[in-house]
Amino acid sequence: MKRLIFAFTAILSMTVEAQNITDAVRYSTSDLNGTARYRAMSGAFGALGGDLSSIDVNPAGSAVFLNGIAGLSLNIENSDNEVRYMNGFSSNSNSNFDLGQAGAAFVFNSTNEENDWKKFSLAFNYSKTADFEDDFLAKGMNDRTFNNYFLGYAQGIPLDLLTPLANESVSDLYSYLGEEYGFGAQQAYLGYEAFLFEAEDPNDMTNTNYISAIEEEPGSFDFDQEYSYAATGLNGKFSFNFATQYQDFLYLGINLNSHFINYDRITSMDEINSNEENTISRIYFEDRLSTLGSGFSLQLGAITKLGSSLRAGIAYESPTWYTISEETTQYLKSYSELGNATVDPRIVNVYPDYKLQTAPKYTGSLAYLFGDQALISFDYSYKDYSVTKFKPKGDPDFSYQNDLMGTELQGASIFRLGGEYRIEGWSLRGGYRFEESPYANGNTIGDLEGYSVGLGYNFGNITLDVAYDSAEQDRNPQLYKTGLTNTANINRSTSNVVLSVNFKI
Numbered sequence: 401m402k403r404l405i406f407a408f409t410a411i412l413s414m415t416v417e418a419q420n421i422t423d424a425v426r427y428s429t430s431d432l433n434g435t436a437r438y439r440a441m442s443g444a445f446g447a448l449g450g451d452l453s454s455i456d457v458n459p460a461g462s463a464v465f466l467n468g469i470a471g472l473s474l475n476i477e478n479s480d481n482e483v484r485y486m487n488g489f490s491s492n493s494n495s496n497f498d499l500g501q502a503g504a505a506f507v508f509n510s511t512n513e514e515n516d517w518k519k520f521s522l523a524f525n526y527s528k529t530a531d532f533e534d535d536f537l538a539k540g541m542n543d544r545t546f547n548n549y550f551l552g553y554a555q556g557i558p559l560d561l562l563t564p565l566a567n568e569s570v571s572d573l574y575s576y577l578g579e580e581y582g583f584g585a586q587q588a589y590l591g592y593e594a595f596l597f598e599a600e601d602p603n604d605m606t607n608t609n610y611i612s613a614i615e616e617e618p619g620s621f622d623f624d625q626e627y628s629y630a631a632t633g634l635n636g637k638f639s640f641n642f643a644t645q646y647q648d649f650l651y652l653g654i655n656l657n658s659h660f661i662n663y664d665r666i667t668s669m670d671e672i673n674s675n676e677e678n679t680i681s682r683i684y685f686e687d688r689l690s691t692l693g694s695g696f697s698l699q700l701g702a703i704t705k706l707g708s709s710l711r712a713g714i715a716y717e718s719p720t721w722y723t724i725s726e727e728t729t730q731y732l733k734s735y736s737e738l739g740n741a742t743v744d745p746r747i748v749n750v751y752p753d754y755k756l757q758t759a760p761k762y763t764g765s766l767a768y769l770f771g772d773q774a775l776i777s778f779d780y781s782y783k784d785y786s787v788t789k790f791k792p793k794g795d796p797d798f799s800y801q802n803d804l805m806g807t808e809l810q811g812a813s814i815f816r817l818g819g820e821y822r823i824e825g826w827s828l829r830g831g832y833r834f835e836e837s838p839y840a841n842g843n844t845i846g847d848l849e850g851y852s853v854g855l856g857y858n859f860g861n862i863t864l865d866v867a868y869d870s871a872e873q874d875r876n877p878q879l880y881k882t883g884l885t886n887t888a889n890i891n892r893s894t895s896n897v898v899l900s901v902n903f904k905i
Contacts, residue, residue: 419724419754419798420881421805424788425838425845427635427661427693427722428758430529432833432850432869434501435473436900440854440867441818442831444777446765447713449651449703452503452525452902455641457763457779458701458715459653462523463643468506471863471902475500477531477894484889485627486540496533498634500898502526504905505641516647523641530635532663538879538888539626546625546671546683547614549883550591553584560605561585562592574745586730586749593743594734596680614678624672627879627888633663633691639699651703659720661693669879682735688728693756695722713765722756754798755791759783776819784811785838812836818852829854829867846874861904870895 432443434453445454449461452471477496483489503525510518554562561581564573570593577585591597592610600609616622636659643653668686701715727750732743760783767777786809790798818831835848850871857864875890 419726419756419790420801421808422877424756424758424790424801424805425785425809426530426532426663427724427756428720428783428785428788429838430635431531432852432871433475433528433531435471435902436854436865436867436898437820437827437829437856439869439896439898440829440831440852440856440865441777441820442816442833442850442852442869444765444767444779444816444818444831444833446701446715446763446777446779447703447711447767448765448775448777449713452505452523453501453527455523455525455639455643455653455655456527456637458703458713458765459639459641459655459699460643460651460701460703460713460715461653462505462521462641463507463519463645463651463653464703465505465507465521468504468905469902470504470905471900472502473500473898473900474498475528476897477533478896479534479892479894481534481536482891483536483538484540485538485886486542486625488538488540490537490539492536494533494535496531498528498531499526500528501900503639506905518645518647520642520644523639523643525639525641527637527639528634529637529659532631532633532635532665534892535628535630536888536890537626537628539624542623542625542884542886543616543618544884544886545612545614545616545623545673546669546685546884547591547596547612547680549669549685549880550587550594551597551610551612552883554588554591554597554610556608557585557588558605559599559602559607562589563605570743571745571747575747578747578749583749590685590730590732590743594683594732594741595736596683596734614673614680615675617675622673622675624674626670628668628670629665630667631663631665633661636660636662649705653699653701655699655701657697657699657720659693659695659697659722661691661695661722661724663689663691665689665691669884679738680734680736684733684735686731688730690727691724693722693724695720695756697721709769709771711765711767711769713763713767715763715765717761717763719760720756720758722758723753724756725753726751757789757791759785759787772822774819774821777817779814779816781814781816782811783814783838785809786811786840808840809838810836810840812838825858827854827856827858827865829856831869833871843876844878845876848873863900863902865898865900865902867898867900868896869898 438453449464454461505523697720698718763781831852852869854867
């Protein structure tokens with residue numbers, strides 16, 4: 401009776417924990433990254449151009465340069481998390497140093513003064529679009545046991561499927577279940593092998609109902625839980641830019657963007673059971689995820705002069721079409737009066753590559769120049785996260801997630817305001833930004849608000865700029881998608897110091 405047909409349950413299990421909204425939002429959002437001048441003005445450069453990071457907003461920006469330029473930006477980021485979970489509280493800080501931007505632009509002026517096309521520019525720019533470096537600890541007393549995670553996956557799975565054959569190792573069966581039935585069957589097997597539940601009828605190999613080995617008492621706080629999250633990696637973009645100037649009032653540009661994703665995450669749950677009636681006193685579960693991805697997107701933009709002082713810009717960023725691969729490893733250990741049970745399959749689950757299509761982005765910009773002494777700039781961007789899609793759309797798992805994103809995600813607006821004041825060779829800068837939540841409930845990830853300031857000096861052929869920006873956002877991530885569905889309440893604040901140097905070429 402071994403390996404009964406189990407397709408329907410397998411599909412449900414894979415749907416619950418496979419690629420989901422959290423992944424889609426993570427790879428669809430971007431941080432404020434770029435040159436120190438760009439960040440000091442909170443990225444409000446859509447109608448200005450003339451900065452290597454401005455082409456990330458509007459590709460026409462490179463044609464505003466009067467001369468060729470090359471530069472790079474170094475970034476020190478600090479993040480602070482204040483975490484509330486149940487009756488517990490924790491906080492932590494992290495610092496990270498990296499290369500945030502590097503690029504060059506080459507300007508070619510027309511030698512024919514009567515030519516309406518005055519010049520064209522070629523530019524290349526690398527920018528870190530999102531930083532995944534983050535960790536937090538959620539700890540508190542819960543009246544629900546983490547064992548519900550494994551028990552939830554087990555219900556509906558035949559006992560025959562969770563029982564090893566003669567001479568079949570933990571690794572063999574764990575690997576088989578993953579290949580044939582998916583993620584959910586593996587979670588059920590981990591829990592069964594760690595004696596976290598037992599079959600309602602252990603003598604019936606067709607049994608599909610299971611009883612927890614850990615009793616709960618709703619209304620009392622019996623389970624001391626510590627959930628740990630630690631992630632590293634980034635989302636980066638290489639932009640290949642072409643732009644041109646028509647007469648003295650119009651700039652047009654295009655970007656071909658190559659994207660990459662590198663994301664590694666370790667989560668763990670450590671639960672201590674204070675109920676003396678339970679033989680199992682502790683559960684420790686660890687899950688590791690490694691993600692690599694590559695993608696492509698296209699940007700179009702235009703900047704026009706509306707008189708001597710007013711500038712306007714418009715830009716379109718296509719969806720990014722990603723191909724993503726993932727690998728996971730897992731480890732579970734239970735502690736009881738009868739002895740400890742360690743389930744360490746030592747198997748790397750390599751999942752089939754999948755496609756992710758992010759939402760397009762639209763940006764409109766205005767800037768006013770007060771001669772050569774000062775300027776003020778405003779950008780408005782809109783991105784409808786609800787149209788994000790996993791592909792192929794016909795896949796039942798992806799179809800379910802796509803429908804979910806259509807209802808749980810929303811269109812989000814981004815407002816950016818920046819200003820600059822020049823005193824001889826010095827430049828003083830400041831900015832403000834506000835980004836709406838991509839979630840319709842506004843709670844899973846909240847709105848973001850940030851401020852920035854900066855200072856620069858022009859030495860002639862070299863400019864040196866420094867900026868400081870900070871932002872704050874509330875997040876309420878669900879710890880697990882099934883079983884233990886509690887959320888952690890996180891107030892996350894980030895601050896960055898950026899140093900940029902640019903050379904005329």
